[in-house]
Amino acid sequence: MKRILITNDDGYQSPGLLALQSALSPLGHIMIVAPASEKSACGHGMTLTRPLRFVEIEDDFYKLEDGSPTDCVYLSLNALYQEGFMPDLIVSGINIGSNMGEDISYSGTASAAMEGVLHGIPSIAISQVLQDKNYFGFDFELAKQSIYKIAKKILNHTYPLGAREFLNINIPQISPKDCKGFKITELGIRAYGNDAHVHRNPRGEEYYWLGLHPLAWNERENNETSDFEATKNGYVSITPITLDFTARNRLRTLEDWISGGFNE
Incomplete structure (x- = not known):
């Protein structure tokens, strides 16, 4: 039986996590390890300054007290799985809410x-585009159907990417019958504001609360291939992400720049 580890950054009680469990259960044995509370926009952070504890919710379903999504995966692989019996897939x-463009650098x-x-x-990140993140009446049906098809293809055949590469999937807020299909995309250029x-608190001390930026992006020449445009036009966006951040097209430029010396 195939082994699937699932997690999230919205917390173990998220309806999206439970929808994912429902979608993937027919494909194999599911292990859930999720943060005890919401960890949105925590990035690729790992907890090094305090202890972490698994709390069993039910069989093969744990919340990780004070843990980040990264902690959930790292500790699961080291504490809940045995060598030779690792997950076949992590989702x-x-x-x-969406995770498109440069938002993935923040995304738990x-x-x-x-x-x-x-x-x-092999790993997948999947996100549901929502106009209102407080609207929990959404049924995630298109997301469930999409992740089932993609996970099944990976588990039954091959992972389409190389080492240190994962799939980032974004689901438009439409019904399955209105979806135009899958589109392979690149990360768009996210537009940020302040x-x-x-x-001020009751003692008169000043503090700041960060809000949500509207889902906006900047146009570019090949904009039709971006994740933003794909979901806007009714497609499920699938973007291959690599962890190699090297700006390879700048290596020669940098060599020339540094060889010029530092004389004023």
């Missing part, structure tokens, strides 16, 4: 998939 999600959802491929395990709100 992170279904995130409440994407970071869990990053951690998975660092350990050599959404820091200043307040």
